Amino acid sequence: MAFVISLFQEPEPSLAKDNLTVLYRPFHNSDPPKLHQLWHQCALGPNAAEGFSCDVFELFACSQPYWDPRGMIVAQDEVSGRIAGFVHAGFAPNADQSGLDHSKGTICGLMVHPDFRRRKVGSELVRRAEDYLRSKGAKSVVAGGGPEQNAFYTGIYGGLDPSGFCMKSATWPQFFQSFGYNEPKEILILRRDLVRSKDPVNAKLLRHRRHLNLVITDRPTNESWWWFVRYGHLDSLRFELHEKGTENIVASGQIIGMDLYIPKWGVRSVGIREIYVPESQRRHGYAQALLLEICRRLKGESVEVVEAHVLPDDKVILDLCNLAKFEVTDRLITFHRLL
Ligand SMILES: CC(C)(COP(=O)(O)OP(=O)(O)OC[C@H]1O[C@@H](n2cnc3c(N)ncnc32)[C@H](O)[C@@H]1OP(=O)(O)O)[C@@H](O)C(=O)NCCC(=O)NCCS
Structure with missing residues (x-):
């Protein structure tokens, strides 16, 4: 599968609170094997599929017709070159589900490698995802996507539908409320x-x-x-x-x-x-x-x-x-x- 190498935006290093220097950059063509590995290292909880190939990851994360490399922001440790995490931003569908509604942003995927947690990498990824969504016209953002609203990962996250983040995989309420997201909404899995x-x-x-x-x-x-x-x-x-x-x-x-x-x-x-x-x-x-x-x-x-x-x-x-x-x-x- 071929993707455009993203040169649209100058990568910006950012100094985290413990002098970790992280480069935040858009997706590169060579990223999928590393992101696929990260997926399997992040303990994403019971509702994330595991043990699938990198091709499957690419199919469900990067092959949609609206896929935009600028919406997938990768955090990379400048010293070791390791991928510290990534966020994937997208858009909800319009009312008749014939296209995207760019006023409705979504954060479809977010993960930080356990070695890099509690060092503000997740927060910075969310901030940059919001900047991307705003630049494309979004007026609001739903982190987790929402029922039938998540543009990516159907088939490998959430079970039937990646309609939200798995409660058991992270302290999501503390994380999102720490920068102003409102009360969580639940979707029940029966x-x-x-x-x-x-x-x-x-x-x-x-x-x-x-x-x-x-x-x-x-x-x-x-x-x-x-x-x-x-x-x-x-x-x-x-x-x-x-x-x-x-x-x-x-x-x-x-x-x-x-x-x-x-x-x-x-x-x-x-x-x-x-x-x-x-x-x-x-x-x-x-x-x-x-x-x-x-x-x-x-x-x-x-x-x-x-x-x-x-x-x-x-x-x-x-x-x-x-x-x-x-x-x-x-x-x-x-x-x-x-x-
Ligand atoms: C949720 C996650 C992205 C947070 O990433 P992070 O880089 O560790 O988050 P930050 O360092 O930016 O945390 C910001 C704030 O959120 C809150 N927070 C984050 N993790 C927390 C935890 N484990 N316990 C309590 N509060 C937490 C804190 O208020 C924190 O600020 P502080 O460290 O100054 O107290 C990370 O834990 C993760 O990747 N979990 C698994 C993700 C997953 O399952 N993704 C699947 C969906 S695709």
């Missing part, structure tokens, strides 16, 4: 262990199994540009429950393969998103029937864990996941700031 949990049984579910057909397709239907740039490299399937006879669709949903997490988690896992029941068909238990049917099929394909991301105030989806035996296992967080 998982169902398909091996240990048992399907609920009731008369309504049995009736649905008799009257509904499950239709599975691998053709993305009406997906947006934003969907293709984020999920296009991953396996995906669409599931629909059709009423026998009329063929009306009473519920639909999508699954995204998470095979890049196998080396880390040791099991096959799949993310479920976009569960939808048409307004006229609601409160009949179709969403639950669909979720359980998807789980049953995935179990037959040796998938052991199914994951969904839900906002804490989305009571309807939380109740639905609860009925389908999902449990909250983790949390991702984001922080917001006006620029």
Whole structure:
């Protein structure tokens, strides 16, 4: 994969508080192997994939059509030449997900090697990411990206979606609040262990199994540009429950393969998103029937864990996941700031 070597901006050395001299510079073509190594040295927590190749890192971090080497700022120790950390800034999509909204900046990735922590490298990277975002027209920034808003790392960070930073990997609140970001917002990760949990049984579910057909397709239907740039490299399937006879669709949903997490988690896992029941068909238990049917099929394909991301105030989806035996296992967080 070829990238433009960035000469746009003079690198600036900066003296950290303990006389560490760090060069902050845009991405160079030769960086991916070092950034890939840094990723594996930073203990990014349970929601970061590990054990993948450098090609995979490049695919998920640097191959998007809006990739800008100036948005990936690398901190390099001037004396040893070691990479101390990097930050990756990007933009959220516009309302119809057909392009980027440059007024909405995001900090999509941030990591500092353990040897360089508590020496203000992280703070300086965030400051420079904000400068980059401001220079491109951003009015606000969400550190962590936000649900379905993160432009990079779908497939290798966060599980189903890199919708925020993993709570367990860093003291994010202390870090971001130390330079003026507001209260964190949480995204819940719910998982169902398909091996240990048992399907609920009731008369309504049995009736649905008799009257509904499950239709599975691998053709993305009406997906947006934003969907293709984020999920296009991953396996995906669409599931629909059709009423026998009329063929009306009473519920639909999508699954995204998470095979890049196998080396880390040791099991096959799949993310479920976009569960939808048409307004006229609601409160009949179709969403639950669909979720359980998807789980049953995935179990037959040796998938052991199914994951969904839900906002804490989305009571309807939380109740639905609860009925389908999902449990909250983790949390991702984001922080917001006006620029
Ligand atoms: C979060 C992280 C980037 C911080 O980098 P850093 O260079 O150590 O941060 P700084 O030195 O700039 O810290 C600035 C302030 O944040 C707060 N802070 C940072 N780390 C802290 C910690 N471990 N405990 C408490 N406060 C902390 C402090 O207020 C600190 O100021 P102080 O040292 O004067 O007290 C780093 O810990 C890291 O890389 N963690 C893993 C990142 C990760 O999981 N990334 C995945 C997303 S892609």
